[in-house]
Amino acid sequence: MLSESLLAVAQPRAADNTCDRIGLSAATADGRHLRTSDFGDWLAGRGRANEFRVDRVPFAALDGWAFDEATGNLVHRSGRFFTVEGLHVTELDAPYGDGPYADWHQPIIKQPEVGILGILVKEFDGVLHFLMQAKMEPGNPNLLQLSPTVQATRSNYTKAHHGADVKYIEHFVGPTRGHIIADVLQSEHGSWFYRKSNRNMIVEAVGDVPLHDDFCWLTLGQISTLMHQDNVVNMDSRTVLSCLPYADTRSRALLSDTQLLSWITEERSRHDVRVERVPLGSLPGWRRGESTIEHEAGRYFKVVAVAVQAGSREVTGWTQPLFEPVGLGVTAFLTRAFDGVPHVLVHARVEAGFLDTIELGPTVQYTPGNYAHLDEKNRPLFLDTVLRAPSDRIRYEAVHSEEGGRFLNAESRYLIVDTDETEAPQNPPSGYAWVTPAQLTSLVRHGHYVNVQGRTLLACLNAMAVNSR
Secondary structure, three states: HHHHHHHOOOOOOOOOOHHHOOOOHHHHOOOOOOHHHHHHHHHHHHHHHOOOEEEEEEEHHOOOOOOOHHHHEEEOEEEEEEOOEEEEEEEEOOOOOOOOOEEEEEEEEEEOEEEEEEEEEEEOEEEEEEEEEEEEEOOOOOEEEEEHHHHHHHHHHOOOOOOOEEEEEHHHOOOOOOEEEEEEEEEEOOOEEEEOEEEEEEEEEEOOOOOOOOOEEEOHHHHHHHHOOOOOHHHHHHHHOOOOOOOOOOOOOOOHHHHHHHHHHHHHHHOEEEEEEEOHOOOOEHHHHHHHHEEEEOOOOOEEEEEEEEOOOOOOEEEEEEEEHHHHHHHHEEEEEEOOOEEEEEEEEEEOOOOOOEEEEEEEEEEEHHHOOOOOOHHHOOHHHOOOOOOOEEEEEEEOOOOOEEOOOOOEEEEEEOOOOOOOOOOOOOOOOEEEEHHHHHOOOOOOOOHEEEEEEEEEEEEEHOOOO
């Protein structure tokens, strides 16, 4: 079974003490402070302890936000936070196995500041525990999910919003921060953010750490169990967890590391993508109403506005725009074993907001409804293979939310699906490559190689291995 072979990928290297300790935490099913079976009650209790409410409002009801008279861009009066602008994208090399659309316009979020997504770890009874937060995000369908210790933009932790201090931030910035386990800049959603990066950090605490309300210590094994549940572990936690330094088991891959890096360089070189920021107010194909900006075909996503009450946040009430996708996404890795070594099929994916043309993404990363009107030859590669996959080939499945601070009800069905030579050949189409999970783990230790959906699936692969023991 593939899940059994994946166990070898997640095993830490004995010579590396950090990897040993991560492996022990992954193997520990219950923590010192909170049993996994009690987590649901704890999370529900945190929800009852604070007042949470999100209401849709017209754009005119946004406090501090307005459409710029000259451009139509949606901006905040402080000049901070983010702006909603227009984007014109032309991919001159398409179609080259990458999809039917070569030229399009869309709204985009421009948020140039780099935020911190950080998880604090500490050893209890010889086992590393991860400090996780029950955090409300207005875009989450169930509002409250398990987030990193710190999940804050620069505007948040420098208090541009005039709110309360960000708890535990001192462990990640300044002279008192702890021992670094992982620290890397990673991209956000390239389809909805313009060149946005966040600092993904895992830090081991030095000294005592007080436990505040809405926080809990969990082992990596506990978090892996929760990763199998719908809408529990949020996107920011998943991307940080993907940066954990699992070791390479030196299994033979179809592509050597040098060949893989060369293939990535070739993919970045062959795509000619022109991206131009344009005024939101004159965006072709998009129309603005009192409460939404939406595509004239009713597909893709909408820009909407909400009013938020959140008793546990640094600021307890605010209004803001959000992007709301149309339909449930499907995000999947196809998997095969070659000579007994598990591989996943990655896609060199072009997204308009990437810093460097392409990043490695899942085999499939689409919202099926956006392509339902197309004939079979123009539908995305492998999408129908995933949609038709029988249950006995699905090794992992859960619905996870995307970033709840900027996206409303943005959910995707995440899957890991076994396949064969007929459906996914050893020599895949242009733009696709077979890589091992260990190779992905190595790439994630560096910025802008694996997109956020690919990092979620890497975290799912590790969680799947842990829960197969």
